[in-house]
Amino acid sequence: MDGTSDPTPPVDAGASLVPASRRPSKGCPTMTSSRLLGARPVVLSLNVGSSSLKAAVRDPALRLRLDVAGLDRGAGRVTVEVPGSPAEDAGPCAGWDDVLTVVAAALARRGLRPDVVAHRIVHGSPLLHGAVPAGGALLARLRAEADLDPLHLPRQLDVVDEACRQWPQAQVVLVSDSGFHDRLPDEAVALPLPEEVRSAGLRRWGFHGLAVQSVVDLVPGLGRAVVVHLGSGCSVTAVDAGLPRHTTMALSPAGGVPSLTRSGDLDPEVVLRLVGREGSAGAVRDLLNRRSGVAGLSGGRTDLRTLLEAEDSAADLAVRVFVRDVAMAVAAAVTTLDGWDSLVFTGGIGVHSAAVRERVCARLLPVRPGAAALHGSPSERLVATGLRVLAVPVDEEAVVDRLARTAAAREDEPPPGRADRDGGSGPIRVLVAVASRHGGTRGVAEAVADGIRRAGSADVEVRDAAEVDSVRDCDAVVVGSAVYQGHWLPVARDLVLRTAIDLWDRPVWAFSSGPVGTPGRPPEELLDVGEMLTLTRCREHRVFPGRLDRSLLGLPERAVVAALRAPEGDFRDLPAVTAWGETIGASLAAAPRV
Numbered sequence: 001m002d003g004t005s006d007p008t009p010p011v012d013a014g015a016s017l018v019p020a021s022r023r024p025s026k027g028c029p030t031m032t033s034s035r036l037l038g039a040r041p042v043v044l045s046l047n048v049g050s051s052s053l054k055a056a057v058r059d060p061a062l063r064l065r066l067d068v069a070g071l072d073r074g075a076g077r078v079t080v081e082v083p084g085s086p087a088e089d090a091g092p093c094a095g096w097d098d099v100l101t102v103v104a105a106a107l108a109r110r111g112l113r114p115d116v117v118a119h120r121i122v123h124g125s126p127l128l129h130g131a132v133p134a135g136g137a138l139l140a141r142l143r144a145e146a147d148l149d150p151l152h153l154p155r156q157l158d159v160v161d162e163a164c165r166q167w168p169q170a171q172v173v174l175v176s177d178s179g180f181h182d183r184l185p186d187e188a189v190a191l192p193l194p195e196e197v198r199s200a201g202l203r204r205w206g207f208h209g210l211a212v213q214s215v216v217d218l219v220p221g222l223g224r225a226v227v228v229h230l231g232s233g234c235s236v237t238a239v240d241a242g243l244p245r246h247t248t249m250a251l252s253p254a255g256g257v258p259s260l261t262r263s264g265d266l267d268p269e270v271v272l273r274l275v276g277r278e279g280s281a282g283a284v285r286d287l288l289n290r291r292s293g294v295a296g297l298s299g300g301r302t303d304l305r306t307l308l309e310a311e312d313s314a315a316d317l318a319v320r321v322f323v324r325d326v327a328m329a330v331a332a333a334v335t336t337l338d339g340w341d342s343l344v345f346t347g348g349i350g351v352h353s354a355a356v357r358e359r360v361c362a363r364l365l366p367v368r369p370g371a372a373a374l375h376g377s378p379s380e381r382l383v384a385t386g387l388r389v390l391a392v393p394v395d396e397e398a399v400v401d402r403l404a405r406t407a408a409a410r411e412d413e414p415p416p417g418r419a420d421r422d423g424g425s426g427p428i429r430v431l432v433a434v435a436s437r438h439g440g441t442r443g444v445a446e447a448v449a450d451g452i453r454r455a456g457s458a459d460v461e462v463r464d465a466a467e468v469d470s471v472r473d474c475d476a477v478v479v480g481s482a483v484y485q486g487h488w489l490p491v492a493r494d495l496v497l498r499t500a501i502d503l504w505d506r507p508v509w510a511f512s513s514g515p516v517g518t519p520g521r522p523p524e525e526l527l528d529v530g531e532m533l534t535l536t537r538c539r540e541h542r543v544f545p546g547r548l549d550r551s552l553l554g555l556p557e558r559a560v561v562a563a564l565r566a567p568e569g570d571f572r573d574l575p576a577v578t579a580w581g582e583t584i585g586a587s588l589a590a591a592p593r594v
């Protein structure tokens with residue numbers, strides 16, 4: 001016996017959904033209102049890994065499980081499992097291009113049609129909290145950042161697009177693989193870099209969160225645990241009372257311990273020299289993601305079964321480096337817990353390779369007092385010291401299913417749009433959301449609102465951006481901010497990021513209020529507004545002169561103003577602002593919808 005437990009059977013999770021119609025989301029087709037006529041929607045959960053696709057259909061009982069392995073080698077093998085029958089080899093799958101056709105055929109043969117398609121997304125982003133509907137803005141943003149992780153995101157987004165085509169009636173939900181790590185302590189999130197770099201988004205997100213959540217769901221009494229996920233991607237996570245304490249991957253899944261083709265963490269100078277050698281960041285990214293890790297050390301081999309049997313020194317070195325780095329990461333992870341109750345192996349290698357588990361356990365013997373002097377296999381000796389050592393086949397798709405059902409249920413009864421509210425005949429609701437530090441831009445927002453009102457019968461409300469939780473109950477939105485040192489105020493940027501998915505579906509206008517004096521000072525460019533405009537598909541953005549009243553400023557602000565040589569005075573041209581508001585009102589009166 002190798003000291004590992006029997007796999008715990010997967011739990012089935014899922015809240016029921018109530019049918020509802022909803023607003024179409026661009027990027028994915030419109031759902032029909034009949035899609036959720038049953039109270040038990042059929043959810044298809046898709047999990048594209050770097051070498052495999054796993055799919056499961058639940059309603060919420062499990063109806064079908066499908067696994068396509070070996071896709072990285074271009075030799076996919078399909079396994080289909082229906083509850084009550086043994087898993088069956090359903091033949092080959094040529095490659096990634098065919099994989100969703102295989103899934104669609106398997107579903108069609110069993111008369112299954114998904115109401116919700118939920119997809120695991122491997123990407124750290126403030127827009128991906130837990131599970132979110134796949135809106136056009138979100139998909140466009142993810143597509144723009146896809147090169148950060150060439151092994152997952154481009155393919156996952158292609159599969160999402162293909163799913164939209166295959167099941168046009170279904171709602172599409174994206175489920176973050178990092179959501180579990182949202183509750184990492186701040187000292188685990190912060191990378192040791194200057195504040196200006198960290199605030200630009202360089203941080204630890206962590207991945208394999210769905211796998212770790214699945215372990216937490218499946219194993220009662222896990223306690224203070226280290227979860228070692230060894231699949232194509234490898235990571236080590238410390239968990240205490242179901243919460244993350246540390247995880248090895250950081251900004252992208254190329255970091256942390258070595259994976260089968262990914263380098264893991266490296267001395268920064270190595271990366272800098274590689275850029276010089278390879279000529280571009282893209283080429284280095286490719287090398288670090290596709291040709292490094294176990295493959296890099298072994299001359300391109302990624303199957304640990306083959307490597308463990310091989311007799312050449314490169315294979316031997318690859319296994320030793322891999323095992324050493326994983327074991328070191330486990331020992332380091334234990335330092336973030338105040339005790340150690342469980343060691344859990346997951347992922348294709350972690351579950352199926354007792355040899356790899358034993359090698360990792362052997363290196364951990366010194367960490368458990370007295371273990372080295374005991375008898376038995378390394379894992380048995382660790383177990384004899386009171387540590388639980390488990391191999392758990394995780395069910396990431398069950399976690400995807402549960403999170404997607406919760407997200408879909410949340411979305412189920414959205415606040416009514418104008419057409420639902422009053423058959424489209426009532427006043428158009430316009431929100432003017434404003435970020436103002438000293439009141440000048442608030443005055444500009446009031447003038448915009450006056451103009452919109454003058455042009456027609458719109459119901460216009462001006463609100464502080466920080467107080468706007470949702471834009472769902474408005475038909476159109478104007479977002480404005482004062483400009484400080486070239487940037488919109490953080491509350492305005494935050495509002496756009498929080499509500500981007502809904503702003504995408506509404507007509508949006510934006511304004512910035514900044515330069516003071518004639519000509520306007522300071523003359524610098526607006527630094528981050530372009531991104532806000534792209535995210536919202538903004539129809540028009542205007543820059544209006546502002547107001548500078550020294551008596552309202554604190555000392556640091558006075559120093560900045562002096563340095564910028566910005567003159568005091570009220571340079572706002574409120575009649576011109578109102579006139580712009582009138583053009584917004586007129587265009588909404590002519591065509592209130594997108």
Ligand SMILES: Cc1cc2nc3c(=O)[nH]c(=O)nc-3n(C[C@H](O)[C@H](O)[C@H](O)COP(=O)(O)O)c2cc1C
Binds near residue numbers: 436440441442524545
């Ligand atoms: C410290 C400070 C920095 C500023 N930096 C900029 C700037 O970079 N660009 C700009 O156009 N205006 C800048 N301004 C001008 C303000 O944007 C302008 O005064 C605006 O009307 C202030 O709006 P508020 O009263 O709503 O806060 C700055 C003003 C201050 C006090």
Ligand SMILES: Nc1ncnc2c1ncn2[C@@H]1O[C@H](COP(=O)(O)OP(=O)(O)O)[C@@H](O)[C@H]1O
Binds near residue numbers: 051233348349
């Ligand atoms: N018995 C085994 N011994 C070693 N490696 C294995 C074994 N069975 C599967 N694997 C490896 O597991 C990996 C797939 O793990 P998985 O967690 O399904 O990957 P993905 O990262 O695609 O989600 C493959 O690299 C495969 O070679």
Ligand SMILES: CC(=O)OP(=O)(O)O
Binds near residue numbers: 253
């Ligand atoms: C996050 C990650 O590395 O995923 P996978 O192991 O599925 O490639």
Ligand SMILES: [Mg+2]
Binds near residue numbers: 049050231232
């Ligand atoms: Mg995986």
